[in-house]
Amino acid sequence: MNLKKIIPVFFCLILSFAIKPDEKSNILLVNKKLKKNPAFSELEKEMELEMGIDREQPKSKRTARIHYMNSEDFRCGSFIDKENLEISIYNNSGLDIGGFKIIINKWKYKIVPFSSSDIMPNTTPFKINIKKQKLILNKKNFVIGDSIYGYIDFDISELFENENSYIQHIGKGYFRTKISKNKYLN
Numbered sequence: 148m149n150l151k152k153i154i155p156v157f158f159c160l161i162l163s164f165a166i167k168p169d170e171k172s173n174i175l176l177v178n179k180k181l182k183k184n185p186a187f188s189e190l191e192k193e194m195e196l197e198m199g200i201d202r203e204q205p206k207s208k209r210t211a212r213i214h215y216m217n218s219e220d221f222r223c224g225s226f227i228d229k230e231n232l233e234i235s236i237y238n239n240s241g242l243d244i245g246g247f248k249i250i251i252n253k254w255k256y257k258i259v260p261f262s263s264s265d266i267m268p269n270t271t272p273f274k275i276n277i278k279k280q281k282l283i284l285n286k287k288n289f290v291i292g293d294s295i296y297g298y299i300d301f302d303i304s305e306l307f308e309n310e311n312s313y314i315q316h317i318g319k320g321y322f323r324t325k326i327s328k329n330k331y332l333n
Contacts, residue, residue, distance in 0.1 A: 213320030
């Protein structure tokens, strides 16, 4: 009997019993070769997207190619807050900001859509329905100054009680960023 094949299967079985069924999809996956994906070579060929709040044209290379909310015009930034790593995929026009955050704590993560506007009032969903989510990073443990390479694929609905409506968030693509010590430096 080959022990190398049995140990991973045994570990997966133990893990599947330790995690509640609705939490299975929020386990971080690691692929050390992810940064060699051709998508990152394509990002290297383009300059970062200019946002409405920029005072001058960005001088850095593009950080994200994620199709989300019918757009691919997003930047990526990250920072460590206490024990959580927070990755933000966002677009900021100057009047409003929107996108999603990936909050990672050890092997688990949570995707949180966000938006804020000077024009429209903010509303809070009363329920979030996760249809699918997948996050792959180039490694598990990070410190300030590390580079992150990632892939994300998700379908999440936010349900709003007072409006009897929902917003569907579907996102898929690649991102990279360097971890900052301050969330406002991203």
